[in-house]
Amino acid sequence: MQAYCVEQDTISHFLEDLVITSERNTSPLKSGNTRVVKMDMEFMHHLPKILGNADPMHYTQLLPGIQTNAEYDAGLHIQGCDNSHNIISIGGIPVYNASHLLGFFSTFIPSHFSSMSITKNATSDRGYSCIGGILDMEPYDSIPQKTNGEFSVGLMSSQGTARIPLGRKAALFTSVRLSYLNLLYSPLLKIDDGQLRYSFGDINATYLQKIGNNHTLHIDIYSGIDDAEIKDATSKLYFNTQTSWGNALGAVHWKYKFNKGTLKQSIYFTGYGNKLRLTGNYHVKLPSDIYDIGYRSNITLRNIEAGISVINHNTTPQAPDYSNSSLVTNNSVYKQHTIESSIYAKYNGNVFNDIYYSIALKGDLYSDLNGFTYPAINPYVMLAYDTWRAGRIELSYSHQHQYLLNCGFTALGMPVEFWISADAKNKPQYAHNFQLSYRRELFNGKFDLSIEAYYKKLYNQVEYNGSPLDMLNKEYSLDRIVINGNGYNYGANIMLNKLTGKLTGWVSYSFGRAKRNFTAYSDKWYPANHERIHEVNLVASYKIGKRFDIGGTFVYASGTPFTSIKYFYIMNENILTEFGEHNANRLADYIRLDISMNYDFIKKENRTAGINLSVYNALCRKNEIYYGLKATDEGFIFKPTSFLTSILPSISFYYRFH
Numbered sequence: 001m002q003a004y005c006v007e008q009d010t011i012s013h014f015l016e017d018l019v020i021t022s023e024r025n026t027s028p029l030k031s032g033n034t035r036v037v038k039m040d041m042e043f044m045h046h047l048p049k050i051l052g053n054a055d056p057m058h059y060t061q062l063l064p065g066i067q068t069n070a071e072y073d074a075g076l077h078i079q080g081c082d083n084s085h086n087i088i089s090i091g092g093i094p095v096y097n098a099s100h101l102l103g104f105f106s107t108f109i110p111s112h113f114s115s116m117s118i119t120k121n122a123t124s125d126r127g128y129s130c131i132g133g134i135l136d137m138e139p140y141d142s143i144p145q146k147t148n149g150e151f152s153v154g155l156m157s158s159q160g161t162a163r164i165p166l167g168r169k170a171a172l173f174t175s176v177r178l179s180y181l182n183l184l185y186s187p188l189l190k191i192d193d194g195q196l197r198y199s200f201g202d203i204n205a206t207y208l209q210k211i212g213n214n215h216t217l218h219i220d221i222y223s224g225i226d227d228a229e230i231k232d233a234t235s236k237l238y239f240n241t242q243t244s245w246g247n248a249l250g251a252v253h254w255k256y257k258f259n260k261g262t263l264k265q266s267i268y269f270t271g272y273g274n275k276l277r278l279t280g281n282y283h284v285k286l287p288s289d290i291y292d293i294g295y296r297s298n299i300t301l302r303n304i305e306a307g308i309s310v311i312n313h314n315t316t317p318q319a320p321d322y323s324n325s326s327l328v329t330n331n332s333v334y335k336q337h338t339i340e341s342s343i344y345a346k347y348n349g350n351v352f353n354d355i356y357y358s359i360a361l362k363g364d365l366y367s368d369l370n371g372f373t374y375p376a377i378n379p380y381v382m383l384a385y386d387t388w389r390a391g392r393i394e395l396s397y398s399h400q401h402q403y404l405l406n407c408g409f410t411a412l413g414m415p416v417e418f419w420i421s422a423d424a425k426n427k428p429q430y431a432h433n434f435q436l437s438y439r440r441e442l443f444n445g446k447f448d449l450s451i452e453a454y455y456k457k458l459y460n461q462v463e464y465n466g467s468p469l470d471m472l473n474k475e476y477s478l479d480r481i482v483i484n485g486n487g488y489n490y491g492a493n494i495m496l497n498k499l500t501g502k503l504t505g506w507v508s509y510s511f512g513r514a515k516r517n518f519t520a521y522s523d524k525w526y527p528a529n530h531e532r533i534h535e536v537n538l539v540a541s542y543k544i545g546k547r548f549d550i551g552g553t554f555v556y557a558s559g560t561p562f563t564s565i566k567y568f569y570i571m572n573e574n575i576l577t578e579f580g581e582h583n584a585n586r587l588a589d590y591i592r593l594d595i596s597m598n599y600d601f602i603k604k605e606n607r608t609a610g611i612n613l614s615v616y617n618a619l620c621r622k623n624e625i626y627y628g629l630k631a632t633d634e635g636f637i638f639k640p641t642s643f644l645t646s647i648l649p650s651i652s653f654y655y656r657f658h
Helices: 041-046 056-060 182-188 468-473
Strands: 036-040 087-090 113-119 134-139 148-154 157-165 170-179 194-211 215-232 239-258 261-280 283-285 288-301 304-316 321-323 328-330 336-352 355-368 373-387 391-402 404-407 418-421 429-442 447-464 482-498 503-517 534-544 548-557 565-571 574-579 590-603 607-616 624-632 635-642 648-657
Touching (some): 036 056, 041 113, 041 590, 056 134, 182 194, 288 418, 304 418, 336 418, 404 447
Parallel strands (some): 087 134
Antiparallel strands (some): 036 113, 113 134, 148 157, 148 648, 157 170, 170 194, 194 215, 215 239, 239 261, 261 283, 288 304, 304 336, 321 328, 336 355, 355 373, 373 391, 391 429, 404 418, 429 447, 447 482, 482 503, 503 534, 548 590, 565 574, 590 607, 607 648, 624 635
16 A cells, blocks of 8 residues: 655635724713712713704713803813813813803814823923813824715704825824804794894814824814804893804914834913893993914923913903993003913832832922012822722822913893903912822722822902992992902812723712801801712613613702802982802702714715714703893892703714724
């Protein structure tokens, strides 16, 4: 028997890349530590859309320690601080008064950004000058492989985003949003006895250029404009109101990566302007604006981070120009020009394998053209114990200064706040911040538990002690209208976040007190205007099959304080009032349920199309927003005001191409 050996040729094939993908529902909240929380913008698609729009700032208010606001207020109150204590930014560049009307729409189009980061307690290690928190919208930093984007069409506005690669090393990201709510919602748009007409629009553009392997050029542009008018339909309002306001931002970022770290430099312009006019028996103009020109540089080298910042602030506080048949007054426009310079350094280290610490120091030099100079030192210390068994426990202290002050009256829900640069009378604000936090994953990473407690001591706070009527009865003066005081905040929060599965979301409870003391009101400590002692938030998104998902949010919050009127009377066509103890009364508790549904009637590899149905305030609860004087056929009464409608349904169409 003879054996044969048969040779067989073989050809080898090598796969450079093999990618296997599958859908996995995960939580939108990401947190590497207890200080910074990142929210994925994709999650906005699965939550209730108010009038067809998803607002990142609105969803931020559902996090523990960040207070839910009533309608007509889009501000963020983080750990008891005022809205003006925060920095709202695009790629680290501040955006002032970042909101549209009614508290429903921020200036941000979610699809233009990859994520949003929220830092509840500003510290000296990032070079910012604020005593509250930081919310930063983070643009895309990678080149898409092919053109993709999305757009949605709703009953009051439409928006779209396109992500366009320009070769292998560059890309352009553009987003546009326009409104037309007066076409369908005009019968519902009433504030007291006034008819509201309103429109807004936003444009975002980002250019990304990779230069070689180590250099990146990033250019951001934003522009937004609003127009609103409230007309007296019954001759019972004291004023008709007309206003237009808007933001503009332009920034150039250059980032260089080297073997042991990164260097990032930015030069930017950001500004906000408001033109408010009240017409009636009197004609009042209340313009104000602010714009900055700045430079920022940051270097990271292993465990060390350092940076410098120089900002030229230019502010024009409100200076009313009013007249009637017998009197014409033109107040001189008061402009402020100030320079804010900072230098900071931070070091991260560890004592043992599971004990970490951070030490940072920031030095400020602030000055204006009148000779006022203010140097300041801002230290930050953090100590953490972090193990996979016990979780992460973190204790921190920081001392922060803020040089831009904000105040104004908001009785009509209009954007009438204005900015003031600190000076010899209105000193820079500063705060001592203490925070203790704990975070741990549970049940093999399916849940995340976080607990925090905080205490903040606030100094040199400002408040607006006036109304539009005061400008007509007395000589206007910022020194008289803006008053000074101190405050403190303390509280505790707990949140359980479900990270994976068809059902994702979180439930949280917050307890918080925010006390203020302005001697112009009282020698006693009283609750701040925005204080909500108790708050419960539930957020959930449930995936049903491949085409259908439902989402919902629920809020319960204690009522905010207000000052009740003891009596009022009319003299010479002017309303004169006598108020009781400052902020001694509270509005009724705030309760709201929002629900939504998404159905993808087209779901393919390269495109998705569907419809969103959302209902705002599904419980039809008439939540009280504020108390005020209201004219009737019998005279005037003091009563609470609720939102323009008890329930607000919406429908929108969306289309995505991948």
